[in-house]
Amino acid sequence: MYTVVVADDEAELRRSLIERTPWEECGFQVVGEAENGMDALEQVERLAPDLLLTDIRMPFLSGIALAREVREIRPAMHIAFLSGYDDFTYAQQAIEYNIISYLLKPISSQELARELKTICAKMDKHWADLAQSRAERLHPHDFLMPLLLGADTALPPEAAEKDLARQAAECGLITDEELPPHFVVLATEIEDGLGRVCTDRAHVHAVETITEKYLRSASCLIGGRVLTLVAAGAHDIGKYLHIAVSEITQSLERVVGGRCTVGVSREIASLSGCHAAYREAVGALHYTSEEGAGETRYIADLEHARAIRSDFTEAAAQLEGLIKGGSTDQLTGFLDTLFGGFQTGAHDPLEIDLMMVQLLAAVCRSIGAVVDPDAAGALWSASPLSGLSFSCRSPGELKEKMTDFCLRAKEAITDQCRESGEVLCEQAIGMIQSGYGDESLSLGTISEKLHISPNYLSALIRKNAGDTFINLLTAKRLDTARELLTCTSLKVMEIASRCGYSDQHYFSYCFKKRFGISPITLRRQGGAEEGGQG
Structure with a gap:
C-alpha cells in the first residue's frame, strides 16, 4: 500500500476527493492533506509519502515550485499534478521534475480512481525495475x-x-x-x-x-x-x-x-x-x-582536508616494487624525492613515524618473500627500528597494550566527531538567530558557509537540536514577530519583512497557525499603537 498526501487550496474539492475516492482499492492510503504549497512541503518532509497529489496553482508555493523543493528533500517520491489549467507550459515544467501523471480538473472520484490505478501500476513497475536484476549489459x-x-x-x-x-x-x-x-x-x-x-x-x-x-x-x-x-x-x-x-x-x-x-x-x-x-x-x-x-x-x-597524512600505501607499494626489480639509481632517487618533501620542516612528526612504519612493512614483506630467515634477521638488525623489537614482550602484553591504544584512539575520534557536530550545529543555530530576517536564508546557504553538505548539516541539527532546520527558522521568525507586534508600533508589513517574509498574507497564515491568533488581533490585544497595518 502506497501512502499519499493530497494538496489543494479548494477545501471542498479536496475533502470530496479524499472522502469519495476508493483509495485502498487503488493501492493507496491518504496520510495527509494540505491547503497550500508550504503546508504540503512540510508534510512531505515529516511524513515521507510515496506520492504527492497536488494542485498546480496554490497559495504561497505553486505546484511547480513545490515539485522543485520536494525533489531536494525526497527525490525518490512520485508527484502527480491535478490542475484546472490545460496549459502546455505547465505540462512542460512538470516533465522537468519527473512528474508521474498530469490530471485535469474537473475530475470525478471514479476518474481519479482509474488514474490512481494507472499511477499505482507505474510505481509498481518503477520499484520492480530497480529491484530486478537484468542481463549483463555493456559496462566499462x-x-x-x-x-x-x-x-x-x-x-x-x-x-x-x-x-x-x-x-x-x-x-x-x-x-x-x-x-x-x-x-x-x-x-x-x-x-x-x-x-x-x-x-x-x-x-x-x-x-x-x-x-x-x-x-x-x-x-x-x-x-x-x-x-x-x-x-x-x-x-x-x-x-x-x-x-x-x-x-x-x-x-x-x-x-x-x-x-x-x-x-x-x-x-x-x-x-x-x-x-x-x-x-x-x-x-x-x-x-x-x-x-x-x-x-x-x-x-x-x-575529515579535515589538511588532516595528518596517514596513508602511505602507494609509496610503500612503489618501494616494494623497486626493491624487487628496480635499479639502484631508481631506488635511491625515489627515496630522495619521498624524503625531500619533509626537508622543509613544515610537517607533522607523526607523519614521518607513520610513513616509516608502512615503508618498513613493505621492506619486510620483500625480504620475507625471498630471503631465508637467518639472513632476514641480520637485515632487520640494521633497520631503523631494530631496537624497538616487539618479540621480547608476551602476546598477552602486546594485546593489552594494543587494545588500550586502539580503544583510546576510537574514543578520541568519537569525541572529536561529537564535539565537531555540536559546534557546527551551534554555528548553524547562531546563523538562524542572526540571519532570520534574510528571506533567502536556507539550509543550503548555511551549509555552504560552513563548508559542509546540506545532508550532513540537516542530520546534525536534528540530532543536536531535536528539530528540523525549517522548524527552527520558522520558530525564530515568528517568535521575533510576536515580540515586535507587542512591543513596537511598526507596521505589520514591516514586521513581516524584518522577519524574512515578503508575502504579508503568508506571514499572517504562518503566525496564526503557530499562535492560534492573527497578527492584527495580537497587536490589538497587546495595546501597541498600529502605525498603519500596511
Whole structure:
C-alpha cells in the first residue's frame, strides 16, 4: 500500500476527493492533506509519502515550485499534478521534475480512481525495475575497476592521465563538451533487515538507473559495495550530486527493506586521483552510525582536508616494487624525492613515524618473500627500528597494550566527531538567530558557509537540536514577530519583512497557525499603537 498526501487550496474539492475516492482499492492510503504549497512541503518532509497529489496553482508555493523543493528533500517520491489549467507550459515544467501523471480538473472520484490505478501500476513497475536484476549489459568494468583499485601503469604521469581520459571518453563517461570534468566516487553499501551486507549486481543496475538521471556515471561491484564514478562539470556536481545520493538511499531502502548507506569522496579534477577518492568514499562508510536508517556520508564533512597524512600505501607499494626489480639509481632517487618533501620542516612528526612504519612493512614483506630467515634477521638488525623489537614482550602484553591504544584512539575520534557536530550545529543555530530576517536564508546557504553538505548539516541539527532546520527558522521568525507586534508600533508589513517574509498574507497564515491568533488581533490585544497595518 502506497501512502499519499493530497494538496489543494479548494477545501471542498479536496475533502470530496479524499472522502469519495476508493483509495485502498487503488493501492493507496491518504496520510495527509494540505491547503497550500508550504503546508504540503512540510508534510512531505515529516511524513515521507510515496506520492504527492497536488494542485498546480496554490497559495504561497505553486505546484511547480513545490515539485522543485520536494525533489531536494525526497527525490525518490512520485508527484502527480491535478490542475484546472490545460496549459502546455505547465505540462512542460512538470516533465522537468519527473512528474508521474498530469490530471485535469474537473475530475470525478471514479476518474481519479482509474488514474490512481494507472499511477499505482507505474510505481509498481518503477520499484520492480530497480529491484530486478537484468542481463549483463555493456559496462566499462575493464576501465573502472582497475582505475578505482589503483592498478600500476608504466606510463609517466602526464601520459597516464591522457590515456585514462581516452578510455573514459570511449566509455561515454566524459565528452568534449564537458571538459574539463570533475569526478566524485560513491560507495554504496546495502544491509538486509538483519544487518547483513547483501549488495549484489542487481543493486549496481539500480544505482546506475538513479545516478544517470542526474549525472554521467559508471558503476561496478567491488567487495560487497557498489562503486560509482560520477563525472560532470563542477557546477552540475554541486547542483545534482546531493539529490542523486539522497534518492539512492531512499529508493534502495524501500526496495530491499533494509539499510542503504552511501559514502561520498571529495571532488577531484583528474582521473589519476580516483584511487584516493575510492579510499575516501569507502572510508566515509566507516563513520556511519549503527543506529537508525541508512544515510549519506561525505568524507569532507567528517575529515579535515589538511588532516595528518596517514596513508602511505602507494609509496610503500612503489618501494616494494623497486626493491624487487628496480635499479639502484631508481631506488635511491625515489627515496630522495619521498624524503625531500619533509626537508622543509613544515610537517607533522607523526607523519614521518607513520610513513616509516608502512615503508618498513613493505621492506619486510620483500625480504620475507625471498630471503631465508637467518639472513632476514641480520637485515632487520640494521633497520631503523631494530631496537624497538616487539618479540621480547608476551602476546598477552602486546594485546593489552594494543587494545588500550586502539580503544583510546576510537574514543578520541568519537569525541572529536561529537564535539565537531555540536559546534557546527551551534554555528548553524547562531546563523538562524542572526540571519532570520534574510528571506533567502536556507539550509543550503548555511551549509555552504560552513563548508559542509546540506545532508550532513540537516542530520546534525536534528540530532543536536531535536528539530528540523525549517522548524527552527520558522520558530525564530515568528517568535521575533510576536515580540515586535507587542512591543513596537511598526507596521505589520514591516514586521513581516524584518522577519524574512515578503508575502504579508503568508506571514499572517504562518503566525496564526503557530499562535492560534492573527497578527492584527495580537497587536490589538497587546495595546501597541498600529502605525498603519500596511
